[in-house]
Amino acid sequence: VTRDHLDMVLAQWAAETPELDATPMGVVGRLQRASRLLDKAIADRFADHGLQLWEFDLLATLLRSGAPYELTAGRLGELSMVTSGAITNRVDRLVQRGLVDRRTDPDNRRSVLISLTESGNEAVRGALVDHVDNEKQLLAVLGPRERTQLAGLLRTLLVGLGDVPQEE
C-alpha cells in the first residue's frame, strides 16, 4: 500500500491534535487534490490542440447539447458553474476566434444564443477523442470495477450535495 499526500496530512493531524477525528479531511482533501491534478494533466493535453480547458468545456457543452448546437448564455453559465460575467468574457473570445456565433434570441430579446460555428464544431470534435483517451489513461490505475464503484460513490455524494440535473 503506497501512501499518498493525504496519508501524511492525516498523520500530522493525529500527532498534533489527537483528540480530533480528522477522517473527513481524508475524503475532502483527496477529492480536491485529485481534481486539481486531473485538471492540470488535462490542460496539458489540450495545449497540444491549441485549446484551453475552459474553451473545450464551453465548446463541448454546446456539442453535446445536440443540433443545432445552441444554448443561451445563461444556460452555459449554469452548466459551467461560473458567473454570467465570465461567460460574457469567454464567449467574446470564442467569437473572435470564430469558434462560436452569438445572436439575440428572437423569441426573447433579453437572451443571447450561443452556437457552434462549423470551425468550432470541427475543433471540439478533433480534440474530443484524444481528450477522452487521455482521461482513460489517467484513470488507468483503477480497474474497471473500481472505476464503476468510484463513479457510484461520487454520484451518491453529489446527490447529497444537491447536484441534480436542472431540466435537460
Next chain:
Amino acid sequence: VTRDHLDMVLAQWAAETPELDATPMGVVGRLQRASRLLDKAIADRFADHGLQLWEFDLLATLLRSGAPYELTAGRLGELSMVTSGAITNRVDRLVQRGLVDRRTDPDNRRSVLISLTESGNEAVRGALVDHVDNEKQLLAVLGPRERTQLAGLLRTLLVGLGDVPQEE
C-alpha cells in the same frame, strides 16, 4: 437511484456521439463537480469565522506541521499547490492581519520562514473543530463503509497520478 448532473451529461454524449465511450468523463466530471461544490460549501462556513478558504488552508498547514508551527515559504507553496508569487501575496496579508510572522531563515538567508502567531494559532484552532464537523455533515450521505471505500479508491487514483508525499 437518483440521477446527478453527470448522468445527464453522459446521456447527452451517448445521444450525440454514440460511437464514443464517454465513461471516463463520468469519473473525472464527478470529481471536478464534487470538489467545486465542497469548496463552495466549506467557504460559506468559513465566512462565519471571518476566514477565507486559502487563509484557513495556510494557517492549518502551519498548525499541523507541529511546534514551532513554522515552514518556509517554498514549502507552503508546494503543499498549497500554488505558485511562489501567490504565497508571497497571501503571507503579506496574513502578516498584516497579525496571524503569521515572517522572518529570514538564519541558516539560509535565501529562505523565508513563516510561523503562526499566538493570534493565528487561536484563530485556526477556533475554526478547526467547526470545519471538520462541517465536512462530516457534507459527507453524511455516505455511510462509514462507503466513506472508507471512497477514500481508498481516491488514494489509489492519486498515487497513480503521482501524488506522493514529498518528505514530511
Next chain:
DNA sequence: GAAGATTGAATGTTCAATCTTT
C-alpha cells in the same frame, strides 16, 4: 419590477523577470 446579459472595479492568480544568497 424582474430576468438576462454586459460593463467596470476589485481581487487574486500565474508567468517571467529580477534580486539576493549560496
Next chain:
DNA sequence: AAAGATTGAACATTCAATCTTC
C-alpha cells in the same frame, strides 16, 4: 550558476451596478 523569494505585468474571475427587454 542555481535556489529562493519578491515584483510587476498579463490575465481571468467575481461582484455590484447598469442597461434592455419582458
